[in-house]
Amino acid sequence: MTEELLLKGTLARDAASRLTAVDTVTKDAALDAIADALIARTDEIIEANRLDLASAEENGVRKAMIDRLALSPERIKGMAEGVRQVRALNDPIGEVIKMWKRPNGLLIGQQRVPMGVIAIIFEARPNVTVDAAVLCLKTSNACILRGGKEAINSNKMLMKIMQEAAYGAGMPEGTLNVIEDTSRETATELMKMNGYIDLLIPRGGKGLIKSVVENATVPVVETAAGNCHVYVDGAADLDMALKIVMNAKVQRPSVCNAAETLLVDKKIADKFVPMVFDALKKANVEIRADKASKEYYGDVNDADDEDYYTEYNDYIIAAKVVDGVDEAIEHINKYNTKHSEAIVTDSYEAAEKFLNRVDAAAVYVNASTRFTDGFEFGFGAEIGISTQKMHARGPMGLEALTSMKYIVHGNGQIRE
Numbered sequence: 001m002t003e004e005l006l007l008k009g010t011l012a013r014d015a016a017s018r019l020t021a022v023d024t025v026t027k028d029a030a031l032d033a034i035a036d037a038l039i040a041r042t043d044e045i046i047e048a049n050r051l052d053l054a055s056a057e058e059n060g061v062r063k064a065m066i067d068r069l070a071l072s073p074e075r076i077k078g079m080a081e082g083v084r085q086v087r088a089l090n091d092p093i094g095e096v097i098k099m100w101k102r103p104n105g106l107l108i109g110q111q112r113v114p115m116g117v118i119a120i121i122f123e124a125r126p127n128v129t130v131d132a133a134v135l136c137l138k139t140s141n142a143c144i145l146r147g148g149k150e151a152i153n154s155n156k157m158l159m160k161i162m163q164e165a166a167y168g169a170g171m172p173e174g175t176l177n178v179i180e181d182t183s184r185e186t187a188t189e190l191m192k193m194n195g196y197i198d199l200l201i202p203r204g205g206k207g208l209i210k211s212v213v214e215n216a217t218v219p220v221v222e223t224a225a226g227n228c229h230v231y232v233d234g235a236a237d238l239d240m241a242l243k244i245v246m247n248a249k250v251q252r253p254s255v256c257n258a259a260e261t262l263l264v265d266k267k268i269a270d271k272f273v274p275m276v277f278d279a280l281k282k283a284n285v286e287i288r289a290d291k292a293s294k295e296y297y298g299d300v301n302d303a304d305d306e307d308y309y310t311e312y313n314d315y316i317i318a319a320k321v322v323d324g325v326d327e328a329i330e331h332i333n334k335y336n337t338k339h340s341e342a343i344v345t346d347s348y349e350a351a352e353k354f355l356n357r358v359d360a361a362a363v364y365v366n367a368s369t370r371f372t373d374g375f376e377f378g379f380g381a382e383i384g385i386s387t388q389k390m391h392a393r394g395p396m397g398l399e400a401l402t403s404m405k406y407i408v409h410g411n412g413q414i415r416e
Helices: 003-019 024-040 042-058 063-069 073-088 127-138 149-168 184-190 206-215 238-250 269-282 305-309 324-335 348-357
Strands: 096-101 107-114 117-122 142-146 176-178 199-203 228-232 259-265 286-289 316-322 340-344 362-365 402-409
Touching: 003 117, 003 142, 003 176, 003 184, 024 042, 024 073, 024 127, 024 149, 042 063, 042 073, 042 149, 063 149, 073 127, 117 127, 117 184, 127 142, 127 149, 127 176, 142 184, 149 176, 199 206, 228 238, 228 324, 238 259, 238 269, 238 340, 259 269, 259 324, 269 286, 269 316, 305 316, 305 324, 316 324, 324 340, 324 348, 340 348, 348 362
Parallel strands: 117 142, 117 199, 142 176, 228 259, 228 340, 259 316, 286 316, 340 362
Antiparallel strands: 096 107, 107 402
């Protein structure tokens, strides 16, 4: 274990033991201070981010990935607003979910408690640094954040600002930590810090998720890549469908809730395929389509089976004409990563079938997949979007960062 990991692991472990005594008033004051500091020190954040952007451009990082990395005053303002939304949420720690009385008089309850120390490994999205830190703080968890080299200057500056604000408001030192060594070795060692880390959450592409799931010895919540689909049904309003497809693909193609595959019912393919392909091409999206789609619009590239498995995170979309909702569901459940899936239809029967049979963390009827997000779901922010089925699924807000303990009240009972 490197000296930095040992130091920050120890600091976080010690802070976690003291965080259980920190009240909601102190945590909320720290969150207010963080939000204020992000706005007040926007220029410092932008300057640090410029270093990362310059390095990314020099290293030939894709345009869509640079978009994920870039910060602006508007994005920083949005980050601060996310902090304030978390501050406004009820503190789940200490909440007694339910209580029941046994025949012997014992009163048993379930109470929400912190996880302890939460580690997050993520890639080139500096907003994750703020989202993860404030969600952990609100739930009385210490955090250790390990971002990618692409965002290291941004991450260090954001963490410095948050630490100064939070510790000045009374939070224990060691509550918030960032790993500055971005080598692959530190990521691998972080995955094996048993005794220091209670939960590890990876946020990033398929390769990162696979590495963490296969190598971690600490508990992991799997936040898989987002190979998301939009299916346009034969009973769809085509104008609505066009708006949804374009938003899901083009509004921000580098994120995990962007659409990667378009499925079109053959009943309306003659009308909708030319309409949507024209719009996608005007937005500089490369289209990779099956033979049936190319019968209606030939000027696109061929799609192969691998395209339907791919999360592009770029201005690329796969397309296929299908024989109704049943084939669409079959295709989605074969190729998706169980993230977010959408149907556009005016048919109640098709919508219900899609909702009930598609296996994903979020399933939409007549709305863009881009809404799968903690902020949009009203959680204030998210620490990740879980695509597994145990503990948490979908955008992970405050409650997903808590555990339970049983509290038992007696008056002298002993077991016979």
